Amino acid sequence: MAATAGKKRKEIAQTTRPPVVVVLGHVDHGKTTLLDYIRKTNVVARESGGITQHIGAYQVEHDGKKITFLDTPGHEAFSAIRKRGAAVADIAVLVIAANDGMKPQTREALEAIRAAKIPYLVAFTKIDLPQADVQRAKTQLAEAGVLLEGWGGDVPNLEVSGKTGTGIAELLELLLLVAEVAELKDTVDEPFWGVVIEAHRDSRQGPTATVLVKSGILKVGDVISAGTVVGKVKAMENFLKNSVTEASPAIPVVLLGFNDVPDVGDRVLTFDSEKEAVAAAEKEASRRTFEKILGGQESEATLAVIIRADVVGSLEAIVGELEKLANPYVALHIVSADTGEVSENDIDQAEATRAQIFAFRTKIRGQIALRAERTGVKIHMLAVIYDLTDIVKRALQDTVPPEIIREDLGQVRVLALFRDEGTQQIVGGRVASGIIRKGEFAEVMRDDRLLGRGRLKEVQQNKIPVDEVKQGNECGMLIEIKGSIDIVEGDMLRVFHEERRERKLF
Template sequence: MAPRSPVVVVLGHVDHGKTTLLDTIRKTNVAGRESGGITQHVGAYVVERGGKTITFLDTPGHEAFSAMRSRGAQVADVAILVVAVDDGVKPQTKEAIEAIRSSHIPFVVAMNKIDKGNADIERTKNGLTEAGVLLEGWGGDTPNVEISAKAGSGVDELLELVLLVAEVAELGADPTGMAEGAVIEAHRDSRRGPVATLLVKEGTLRRGDAIVAGSVFGRAKAIEDFAGKNAEALGPSMPAVVLGFNEVPAVGDAFSVFPDDAMAAEKAQSEAKRRAREQVIAEGSPEGEFSLIVKADVMGSLEAVMGELGKFRNSFIAIRVAAADTGDITENEVKQAAAIGAIVVGFRVKAPRAIQQLAERTGVSVVTFPVIYEMLDFLRKAIEERMPRKIIREDMGVLQLLATFRSDPPRQVIGGRITKGLARKGLRFELERNNAVVGSGELLEVQMNKIVVDEVPQGNECGTLVKFRAGGPAKEGDTLRLFTERIEQQKLG
């Protein structure tokens, strides 16, 4: 086992400077930049620092990173979490943190945009603490550094920190064996055919190797390094652009080298058959999963059902078809459904009495239909029931505060003018101050001329008793934006 260079992924909110940081690192530290630099997007590049190298993954974001991991490809060794100190911790920051945690790799926090006039490092650190990231010096052990990716300040310290974290992790690989790793970029070139960037994690990839990536195979008729230079072989932690696959492999698929073409083809065909048995119908990053086993009387019926299921594609629930076949429902299918939490649906097939009894004992739902539209209506409703509810907000009015009276937190009596819409008991509100939301709550009572009324229309002054759920108390000059919320069941398109 020999030491190997770290593979690093950069994650964070969309506008917090990931791309700028990667560009800055690439322009100032890329290994071998005298050869003309990088002329194509290959998904990774190698930088040199103090005689050591670091491989950076140039991925679109945490979604792609998570997708790679879900396919079994543990591509990165260290993550850099970029957080802009003028904006703080945002929803995508939290998603990136979760992606890093799920991968079980160490990470470094790069607090970016320290040169901005509205930079607030303390607020950012507080936000990270609330998100469960405890920084060094703030009660935790997560390394962090303040940088300006645009100006380049702090970037050298960031790279040193990454190398230190990697050294502690004691990364190693055997460069003598056959190569293994993951596909990090792939496309079809009009001139060269299928082209894939492979990240080598073990062994050494050589020109002429028989490679399997998922259900795709081929012989490496040409290998290029990240800068586009021809290479005979590339070792651990190195990205390799490979030509020679029979099809374009999927990004995130693991790859392995086999002794000969026959073994490689057999492995690829076996994987293709396995994937045909398990299909996932989804888009985006689904929040949940609906698993089912589909049976039909003949192959034409099965293809029709699968085609209709594809129309249920949505971004909330992934529809996982664990098995699809023809013939009556069997004991093995009920047992499989019980093991994975799936339902079994059949079109123009039977579920014998013994199968129904087994389903009842194991808690599996087995349903058969004589008409395809009845089956699809059933599945549509079952999927929609699992979809997250949608909160619908309706703006009702604006109350401009003119005076504040008694305050007994979380309750407060305030007075103001309705400048838009109306005020009514039970309405929700957001408290605004200097164009920022600083609190929220509910109207418990409204009055006109010291008389309790149902509602107060636009243009009138009123007094109201409010209860804060967050923030407060209100001050003169504040604005209350009044609204209602209702919850609706989302529907498939």
């Protein structure tokens, strides 16, 4: 019996599993439309479930064979998630609009695919538009080093439409063919590990995570860790929102049981005991830095922000975009970044740090909003990441100190003090070098030490008001001084022109 069971397990391990496919490309190249068409026509209706609306992955069936799609965000802002998505996928589909061709986001997606070292195919979308030019897009791909089938290479490609369904069946067949060539083996008898595809904090049920099983079997009751968080699987649902007790490779499931929200891309592992799981999480936590101060470390100017997002994927994308705004002039201080609703604690933190709160696709309760209004805490409710970054850009621009351009004009040796009226003093002197002008700034120097600064309100030569006095000439000056400085005979006035210009960050 034991030999028979062992043979059976070996046979199971040698059976193929569903391929995991990620679709990448430019935000406007029809990725979402394509995935929506595949989902609507190849996924059976979902039953009512109770865990989450955020799934991040689903399965379709074509000719009796299953394909798992990672529904990763397609915007440039989600570059990090796309790269992680490609890393956990078996096959990638690079989407290129026939009317638009290669774009920077297309190249970024291509680099993510190449870095993941997975097979891929190219799908040309929007083929029904009058401006569609597939040949031009193929030429651009060739210039980028992608050699398509029929163009001297072996990268499969086809034309599809997410609106009419043209080419969708062929796309699914091609994916299954690529998977067959890749010989994706099932690994149900190997130790479990999976990857967090999506995660968020549910107001009623706490932390939830979509996990794609990569190896072994995950069961309800398993002790788990993901990055710095731990837990025990309390419940699982599949992509149809049906309750399940276990999940095998290439199956996406939503699970409850983590003690906190894990990060997207975290590896999920199982342990024999909670003690082992906690030890693994603590080891991982020691490697991570929780506070981010982006750029401007040498500047006194700081913009503090608190971020609340609907899911971890959004949160990471936002932080990724904010990292791009780092600059040498204003430090962008992320006081706190987490998923969930805006809380009383967020208002407390915002007051203490003078931070602005950015709530991305999440909520704020009435009494908390009223308190924020009373205390002057700014809260931005947003649903588009680039709206958020635009506001942060404007805030950084408003915070950045101006560029100060200084031009040294001349120096005056003080020969006499005629009148001292506190902040205004009348002195006489000789221009030792350069030129001095009415209205310019002056630094008061004594024994090469800077005592303070002021401004030349009036300049006279031979008791006649003038605009400027050149080297070698004597003059009288009315100086408006900042602070309590008494100018005395022998002091040197360094006169300079100062211009403040707005510093453009973006």
